[in-house]
Amino acid sequence: MSMTSTGVDWPGEVYEPNFDYFARSINITPVVSQPGQPSYAARGIFNTGEVYVPAMDGSLICTNQTIVDILVSEFPILPMQRDLIDIPDTTIAGGSFELASVSGDNGGGEITLTLKRRDMTALVAQWLDATDYSVGSPVFDQPELTVG
Amino acid sequence: MNALLPQITPDVNSYGMIIRDTYLARLKALPIFTASVQKWATTRFFIKQHVEFPFVGVYLLDENWLYETNWNAGAPHYVHMLRLGYSVVVVNNDPEASEHNLDQAHWAIMHLFDQPLWQQIAMPPPFDPILIEGVTRGSRSHWFGNAGLNNDLPVAELRMDQTFTYRSDWPPTIKDGFLSMDVTAALSWPYDPGAGDSVEFDFEIPQD
Numbered sequence A: 001m002s003m004t005s006t007g008v009d010w011p012g013e014v015y016e017p018n019f020d021y022f023a024r025s026i027n028i029t030p031v032v033s034q035p036g037q038p039s040y041a042a043r044g045i046f047n048t049g050e051v052y053v054p055a056m057d058g059s060l061i062c063t064n065q066t067i068v069d070i071l072v073s074e075f076p077i078l079p080m081q082r083d084l085i086d087i088p089d090t091t092i093a094g095g096s097f098e099l100a101s102v103s104g105d106n107g108g109g110e111i112t113l114t115l116k117r118r119d120m121t122a123l124v125a126q127w128l129d130a131t132d133y134s135v136g137s138p139v140f141d142q143p144e145l146t147v148g
Numbered sequence B: 001m002n003a004l005l006p007q008i009t010p011d012v013n014s015y016g017m018i019i020r021d022t023y024l025a026r027l028k029a030l031p032i033f034t035a036s037v038q039k040w041a042t043t044r045f046f047i048k049q050h051v052e053f054p055f056v057g058v059y060l061l062d063e064n065w066l067y068e069t070n071w072n073a074g075a076p077h078y079v080h081m082l083r084l085g086y087s088v089v090v091v092n093n094d095p096e097a098s099e100h101n102l103d104q105a106h107w108a109i110m111h112l113f114d115q116p117l118w119q120q121i122a123m124p125p126p127f128d129p130i131l132i133e134g135v136t137r138g139s140r141s142h143w144f145g146n147a148g149l150n151n152d153l154p155v156a157e158l159r160m161d162q163t164f165t166y167r168s169d170w171p172p173t174i175k176d177g178f179l180s181m182d183v184t185a186a187l188s189w190p191y192d193p194g195a196g197d198s199v200e201f202d203f204e205i206p207q208d
Helices: A010-022 B015-029 B095-114
Strands: A024-029 A040-054 A060-071 A084-087 A095-102 A110-117 B039-041 B055-067 B077-092 B134-143 B155-169 B180-186 B198-204
Touching (some): B015 B077
Antiparallel strands (some): A060 A110, B055 B077, B180 B198
């Protein structure tokens, strides 16, 4: 039995009341979906939770999976990957994000936006002239004999 | 300029661990890392936190050794292949920029070979320097998050490894060595030291 065969108006009877209760304000800057257009206000249900990124030698990076659910009916033009989304802080922290992925419709008029935080911590590359630095043999600390 | 390392010498630690720690110090001396790296690690013990980037890990990934000559004759001699791993993690929403940044890190590490004495590691007396015979292979790859790519922190990781080749010899430690032999030959029997008919020989046994 499919969802639509139940006769339930999912967007109207289920999602919109839930969005009225749970959604928070978001601002979308449509740099890809509507290039040159200003940012606009919308709403979405925000959720974030712990997720791990595997790294070299089985090490792990702790981060989050952060999503915003939106109602398709509230967007004449849907956001697209790499649009910018700002979520103002409320009692719950928001943040500045870039849209990483737009899911398909869940069959009830809701789609999920997967977000990446807008952040940058880069290395500063420099021309390596061997006269400027030395990485020869390291200096080793010498043990001290203490007679007590 | 070199980092000060804790005492680590080949009487109590392996050549492989000394090479790993030396390369940790050498990477710390590279200008690309000195100013910006927030966290260094040598093991995967701690989960990396979001405030720790850029991050650099220098890992002893694995080490294999093979017999150099006849495995069933003489003292053991091994050729070691020590694989060191370098994990460099940066954060950037622009994957093209972060990939270039990781490539710069990779190239800076390769530039360690510019140093004339890169293959030597001095040891405090009485130990001989540790000599790296060569770096016989290497690899690198760039990674951009977990399998689902749904991590909100836009991390990018350089995974680079180099295989260092060196040798170890394991001659026996002999504490009751056959160093010399004194022989007295005499005509009289039973032997009479006062008879004056004896000849003494001192033999020094070559140890080489």
